[in-house]
Amino acid sequence: MTGKREDYITWDEYFMGVAVLSGKRSKDPSTQVGACIVSQDNKILSMGYNGFPLGCSDDEFPWGRENEAEDPYNVKYFYSTHSELNAILNYRGGSLEGSKLYVTLFPCNECAKAIIQSGIKTIVYGSDKYAGTPAVNASKRMLNAAGVRYYQYQPSGRKIEIEV
């Protein structure tokens, strides 16, 4: 055999796959989000998933949603760090200027601010299940104004299995 393999995965499959795998570390019972930040020359710079900050125990802080507890103090939203922000904060190498973010859920308005300010220029997202909500509308408004390009990941249809 002299030729190369032809069924290797694309860059988008590779990096979105890493984002999906990263999201599998999330303890959130309802929505697991994974993120992977990549340089312009396709090197992985950082990864993240949604979870509580260091020192805030996954077993002690609340994982419930607002309709499950009356007091927002007992709801996850005050405590959960979003996957995109975790990926940005996890980066130890300097500037993210010009980089690309793969994320399994369209970023909210808070993440959009961090994405813009960190210099990320492209977002490839998976689900847009909160499309039309004020948080996502505001996010798209800011990303459009700041010239951050975004497009939805187009699955090839083939299944990528990981077996170790």
Ligand SMILES: O=c1ccn([C@H]2C[C@H](O)[C@@H](COP(=O)(O)O)O2)c(=O)[nH]1
């Ligand atoms: O930009 C985003 C938006 C949300 N997340 C995280 C935050 C929460 O842990 C879940 C959303 O939970 P729901 O129960 O679906 O409201 O997703 C994120 O990481 N990035």
Ligand SMILES: [Zn+2]
């Ligand atoms: Zn967010």
